[in-house]
Amino acid sequence: MDERALGRREQGENFPVALRLLPARHRGALHAVYGFARTVDELGDSWAGDRTAALRAFAADLDHIWAGTEPDHPVLRRLRPIILDHALSPEPFHQLVQANLQDQTVSRYQTFADLQGYCRLSADPVGRVVLGVFEVHDAETERLSDRVCTALQLLEHWQDVAEDRRAGRIYLPQQDLQTYAVAEADLDSREATPQLRALMNFEIERAAALLEEGAAIVTRLDGWARVSVAGFVAGGQSTVRALRRTGGDVLARSARPSRLDTAARALRLVAGAVAR
Numbered sequence: 408m409d410e411r412a413l414g415r416r417e418q419g420e421n422f423p424v425a426l427r428l429l430p431a432r433h434r435g436a437l438h439a440v441y442g443f444a445r446t447v448d449e450l451g452d453s454w455a456g457d458r459t460a461a462l463r464a465f466a467a468d469l470d471h472i473w474a475g476t477e478p479d480h481p482v483l484r485r486l487r488p489i490i491l492d493h494a495l496s497p498e499p500f501h502q503l504v505q506a507n508l509q510d511q512t513v514s515r516y517q518t519f520a521d522l523q524g525y526c527r528l529s530a531d532p533v534g535r536v537v538l539g540v541f542e543v544h545d546a547e548t549e550r551l552s553d554r555v556c557t558a559l560q561l562l563e564h565w566q567d568v569a570e571d572r573r574a575g576r577i578y579l580p581q582q583d584l585q586t587y588a589v590a591e592a593d594l595d596s597r598e599a600t601p602q603l604r605a606l607m608n609f610e611i612e613r614a615a616a617l618l619e620e621g622a623a624i625v626t627r628l629d630g631w632a633r634v635s636v637a638g639f640v641a642g643g644q645s646t647v648r649a650l651r652r653t654g655g656d657v658l659a660r661s662a663r664p665s666r667l668d669t670a671a672r673a674l675r676l677v678a679g680a681v682a683r
Contacts, residue, residue, distance in 0.1 A: 433631055436493075436540045439486045444503055444533055446482045451507030452574070459511050466504045473497050495539045499532030514576045519613070522580055523557060530560035537639075541632035548628070554621030555640055561614035562646045565607060566662045568594060579610065596658060604655030611655070615647045626680045633680055634673075641672035 429437070450461045471478040472487045489495070506529035516522040534552035538544065564571065564578040571578060572594040584591070587606035593599070599607065618640065625637045645664035653660040 429631055429635060433540065433635065436489045437537065437635070439482075439489045440533070440536050440540065442482045443486050443500065446480070447503050447507050451510050459508060462504055462508050462511075466501060469500055469504070470497070489540065493539050493542065495536060499535045502528045502532040510576070515581055516578065517581045519580045519583065522561075522578060526557040526560045527553070530556040534639075537635070538632070541628070541635070543628065543632055545627075548624055551621045551624035551627065552636075554617050555624060555636075555643065556621075558614045558618035558621060559639065559643050559646075561610070561617070562643060562650065565610055565614065565650055565657060566646070568607070568657050579606065583610070594658070598659035599656040603658075607650075607653075607655035607657055611647065611650045618643045618647065622676070625676045628680075634677055637673045637676040637680070638669070641669045641676055644672050645669040 427434075447462070447465065450465055451458055454461045465480065465483075468478045468480050468483055472483065472490050478484055478487060490500075506525065509525065509528065513525075516525060531553040534556040535549060538549060538552055568579065572591075577584075577591060577594065579589075579594075583589075583606060587602050587609070589600070589603045589606050593603050622640050622644075625633055625640060628636055642664060645668040646662070648668065649662040649664045650657070653662050
């Protein structure tokens, strides 16, 4: 994925990847991490050939960084100095690859706990890397980061129910579909049934509760780390607001967060943390 394509994808995210007011070194690091994550997603979702083989080849190329050799892929070459400067572990990067490998064979999740297990691979590692870029390594902050990242992933799934269904994937837990009497075929409609709206409202609030638990992370951070992570949390909060406005009908109504609302929420989070 080239720089312009990455820029377009970044503009479509629910949260600011790298706020313009951050110092250049932090912006560069966060953009490099984002480029890695998006490239892995593209290989898993859009690669024209054997996606499993492409992901495994990318993972092998990634390992060159810790082996002390230059990787071939330009995204990895850009990421290499960030990893070395901050002594970042290979584990979260390989977990993101593993999540996309899992996407090649798993298209349904039986329970919410199963879905959370997927988020531990597909979302939580990003937060761990971001904390590493800011040299934050304590266990409680990482736990709160996991809550935020899982919530952000869930909210994205709830925005994209129809899109994921067209791609052959359903992230709504099968157990929850059964509880709310929602058939998979209901996801093919242009508007949600009353049962699906009730299910979506439940899932939105469950993700919102995780996000609000994780929001305490902002008070544990200082300086640019606080500002950056506040942007992620605020983007999630704004997405919750947008999803709530759909009334649960995520098939008929778009749920895109407002940038202005996100900015205002980020400022409140930072101000609230400073006032403590």
